[in-house]
Each structure stands twice: as structure tokens, then as C-alpha cells.
Amino acid sequence: MEEVKVVFYGVGAVGSLIAKSLLEKKGVKIVGAIDIAKDKAGKDLGEVLDLNKELGIIVSSDVDSVLSKTRPDIAVHATSSYLKDTYPQIASIIKHSINVVSTCEELSYPYYSEPKIARELDMLAKKHDVTVLGTGINPGFLMDTLVITLTAACQRIDKIEAVRIMNAATRRLPFQKKIGAGLTSEEFKQKIEKGEITGHVGLKQSIAMIADALAWKLDEIRADSVEPVIARETVKSDFIRVEAGKVAGLRQTAKGMMKGEGVIILDFQAYIGAKEEYDAVTITGVPTIKQKIQPCVHGDAGTVAVIVNSIPKVLKAPAGLLTMKDLQVPSAAVEDVRKYL
Ligand SMILES: NC(=O)c1ccc[n+]([C@@H]2O[C@H](COP(=O)([O-])OP(=O)(O)OC[C@H]3O[C@@H](n4cnc5c(N)ncnc54)[C@H](OP(=O)(O)O)[C@@H]3O)[C@@H](O)[C@H]2O)c1
Incomplete structure (x- = not known):
């Protein structure tokens, strides 16, 4: 062939x-x-x-x-x-x-x-x-397809949580810039307002895909605003040095809501100096499933x-x-x- x-x-x-x-x-x-x-x-x-x-x-x-x-x-x-x-x-x-x-x-x-x-x-x-x-990798796998696959072993599901934490120091310079590393909080805010920092695109899509796989009718998918992660001490990558008090990266969360409760919660964090890097999924239900990939999968x-x-x-x-x-x-x-x- x-x-x-x-x-x-x-x-x-x-x-x-x-x-x-x-x-x-x-x-x-x-x-x-x-x-x-x-x-x-x-x-x-x-x-x-x-x-x-x-x-x-x-x-x-x-x-x-x-x-x-x-x-x-x-x-x-x-x-x-x-x-x-x-x-x-x-x-x-x-x-x-x-x-x-x-x-x-x-x-x-x-x-x-x-x-x-x-x-x-x-x-x-x-x-x-x-x-x-x-x-x-995300969207496409870690916070949706993998989560959906894990639900196959559940009889009942009350809540799904997926967290991705990555140390941006191990990533390309354009990625470190994309998450605002090295900026002041004010500069970060301005770049968010101008659309120059968009945060991670895909959390809402991942939640919608999971809900659809489970035939859950969500009342709403709520994406919280993109928040800066502020360095508590000086941290650095090969390209950027972030003084304490400046932006090391960003955090973004989104929730799939049903009857006022968050039933699918995704938490994405990427910042220079993250001490632990991992991808974790917790499905609360029967049985409860906890899965952790450490270090997180390289993007x-x-x-x-x-x-x-x-x-x-x-x-x-x-x-x-x-x-x-x-x-x-x-x-x-x-x-x-x-x-x-
Ligand atoms: N799902 C996931 O897990 C995942 C993972 C990684 C990346 N992504 C996404 O994949 C996309 C590509 O990422 P990247 O880092 O490779 O971006 P990038 O470095 O900006 O590369 C995109 C390339 O496409 C070119 N381009 C833009 N519009 C075009 C058009 N109409 N026709 C032909 N070429 C065009 C760009 O040219 P110009 O520079 O002139 O615009 C640039 O050379 C991004 O949206 C990124 O967020 C998704």
C-alpha cells in the first residue's frame, strides 16, 4: 500500500x-x-x-x-x-x-x-x-478524552475534577510569554484586557465533551476569569527571571453547573516555579477514582x-x-x- x-x-x-x-x-x-x-x-x-x-x-x-x-x-x-x-x-x-x-x-x-x-x-x-x-493534548486528551475513558469504570458519578499544573520553566519562551511570566500584575491585567493574553483555550469545550459523553444536561458552563499566579520568591527559567511579587504565570478554572452545583470542574495552572507538575483526575462516585500522572504530560x-x-x-x-x-x-x-x- x-x-x-x-x-x-x-x-x-x-x-x-x-x-x-x-x-x-x-x-x-x-x-x-x-x-x-x-x-x-x-x-x-x-x-x-x-x-x-x-x-x-x-x-x-x-x-x-x-x-x-x-x-x-x-x-x-x-x-x-x-x-x-x-x-x-x-x-x-x-x-x-x-x-x-x-x-x-x-x-x-x-x-x-x-x-x-x-x-x-x-x-x-x-x-x-x-x-x-x-x-x-489539551483540549483533546488530558482534560476530556482521558477523563471520559476513566468514567467507564464508574456505576455512579457525583462530581468530576481535573487539574493540570505545569512548571512553565520547562516550556518554550513563546509559551512563557503567552502566560505573562515576568510581568507586573498591572501589565498582566492590561494584556488580558487587550486580548494579548487569552489564557488557555478549551476548558469549556472539554467540559461540554465530558457532559455530552455522560448525557448530562448542564445548566451552564462557567469559565472564571484568567488569574495571575504571583511569585512568592524569585523564580526563573532559562529565558525569564521573575522577581517575588511579579507574575509567574496563570491559573484558569471552569465549571460545568447542574442545579447550582459544579459537577465538572477543570483547573489549569501554568507558571514558572511550580514545585509539583501533574495531571490529576478525581471522579467522585461509585467507585471513586483518583488518577495522577506525574510529572504532567509535556504539552x-x-x-x-x-x-x-x-x-x-x-x-x-x-x-x-x-x-x-x-x-x-x-x-x-x-x-x-x-x-x-
Ligand atoms: N489542542 C492542543 O492541545 C493544542 C496544542 C498546541 C497548540 N494548539 C494550538 O494550535 C495552534 C497553532 O499553534 P502554534 O504554536 O504552532 O502557533 P504559531 O506558532 O503561531 O503557528 C501558526 C502558523 O500558522 C500560520 N497561519 C496563520 N493563519 C494562517 C492562514 N490563514 N493560512 C496559513 N497559515 C496561517 C501562522 O502565520 P503568522 O505567524 O503569519 O500568523 C504561523 O506560521 C494555536 O492556536 C495553538 O493554540 C493546540
Whole structure:
């Protein structure tokens, strides 16, 4: 059988990491790359990925030309978090009858924030007989798919809590900047107001996906405001030094409410100097389940894995806009990708 042909739509930080991982993998072939960034479009993909060799693939901003010339089986899409921005991009891929796996956070459970766009994408995907999936490490796995999987061992569930705490010092500089590390509280507040710091996108989508899997009708999904985590002592990463009293990162919580009670509670914390890094899920019920992954799963490495491992699952899935809870039980595709088709 021929190799699975892949086009990249967005070769920024995450798209590049996924592309590098696919270059090492058997059974897949990168046949094209799309990006509008001035420092990428027109260059060889090997140069964009810092490989010290050319791959013979020129990164192009002409979506239709790349997709019609290369005829890939699937597009790995990694440009932006919000469906309003990514909807036309994803629709343009579907119109070429090409499957999509995307890191767009809102696409992980689009029926919550953008039900109209979700229905349109679903209809378009069915019309062109392709599958579309939004996924990643979070949203996509740690605070939704993994939680849903753990509920399989419960007879009764009263409450679900998931916590992710990461020490941002071990992450890329752009991530440390994205969470406001090193700012004063006032600067943090201003950047939140201007939308320059958005916090983590996806908590509401994760809650909606869990509730849907359990057939729970939530009265409301409440996202609390993004709060700065203030350093109690001086903390530092390789790039940023945070004096005591300044912002080390951020914390964000969201609750799925039923009859005035928070029944699904997600707590995301990312800051420089976190002493303990972990992903924890507590399901209170019969039986009560407590699960802790320590240290927490690395965000970039985990995202690359979830996207790559989803490729054969997406190719085998029925047509339409699917979410992680609609696919086969998630698992790694460690061997030649064609073995999982
Ligand atoms: N679900 C998850 O677990 C997960 C994990 C990691 C990342 N993500 C999300 O994945 C997205 C990508 O992340 P990233 O860190 O790689 O971002 P990034 O470094 O900003 O890369 C995005 C790339 O896509 C390009 N782009 C933007 N709009 C485009 C368009 N219309 N057509 C073609 N290219 C376009 C950007 O160009 P410009 O720079 O010129 O805009 C940039 O080169 C983000 O929204 C991120 O939040 C999700």
C-alpha cells in the first residue's frame, strides 16, 4: 500500500514539531506545506524546519494550488485557536475532499461555542466524504478524552475534577510569554484586557465533551476569569527571571453547573516555579477514582503524539465532523502508520 500523503496547513511552532515527527515516521509522506507567514512562505520546508537540508517542498500561501497539485489523504492543520478564524481554512481543505486533523482548540468540541459552524462543517465533510477532527493534548486528551475513558469504570458519578499544573520553566519562551511570566500584575491585567493574553483555550469545550459523553444536561458552563499566579520568591527559567511579587504565570478554572452545583470542574495552572507538575483526575462516585500522572504530560510532545496517532483513526473513521469521543479508543501508532489502517 502507498504511503499516507500529508499536507501541512500552518508550519508554526506546533506544525513544525509535528512535521519533524512525521519525517521520522514510516508509512507517511509529507507532500506539501501551506503557511502565510512572511518568514516561511516561499522557502523550502527543510529550511523552515531548521533541518540543514532541503526537502523539495516549497511552503506556499496558495491553498488551492497546493491541495490540487499534491492530492493528500489528510491535512494537518495548525494555525489558530478560534473557529471563526479557522472555519474558512478548514472548509477549503474539505472542499478538496481531504481529511483534516487540526490543533484548533475550539474544533475539539465545536458544538458548544460555535454550533452553527459545527453543523456546517459536518454537512460539508459528509458531502465530500471526509473526516474532520480537532484534537491535541489539551483540549483533546488530558482534560476530556482521558477523563471520559476513566468514567467507564464508574456505576455512579457525583462530581468530576481535573487539574493540570505545569512548571512553565520547562516550556518554550513563546509559551512563557503567552502566560505573562515576568510581568507586573498591572501589565498582566492590561494584556488580558487587550486580548494579548487569552489564557488557555478549551476548558469549556472539554467540559461540554465530558457532559455530552455522560448525557448530562448542564445548566451552564462557567469559565472564571484568567488569574495571575504571583511569585512568592524569585523564580526563573532559562529565558525569564521573575522577581517575588511579579507574575509567574496563570491559573484558569471552569465549571460545568447542574442545579447550582459544579459537577465538572477543570483547573489549569501554568507558571514558572511550580514545585509539583501533574495531571490529576478525581471522579467522585461509585467507585471513586483518583488518577495522577506525574510529572504532567509535556504539552508539545503530547500534542505531536496525539495528532500523529490520530491520523490512522481519522482515515478509518466515517465521514463528518467528529470529536475524540466519537473515534476508536485512543492509542499510539508507534509502528508504520499503514499497519493501523
Ligand atoms: N489542542 C492542543 O492541545 C493544542 C496544542 C498546541 C497548540 N494548539 C494550538 O494550535 C495552534 C497553532 O499553534 P502554534 O504554536 O504552532 O502557533 P504559531 O506558532 O503561531 O503557528 C501558526 C502558523 O500558522 C500560520 N497561519 C496563520 N493563519 C494562517 C492562514 N490563514 N493560512 C496559513 N497559515 C496561517 C501562522 O502565520 P503568522 O505567524 O503569519 O500568523 C504561523 O506560521 C494555536 O492556536 C495553538 O493554540 C493546540
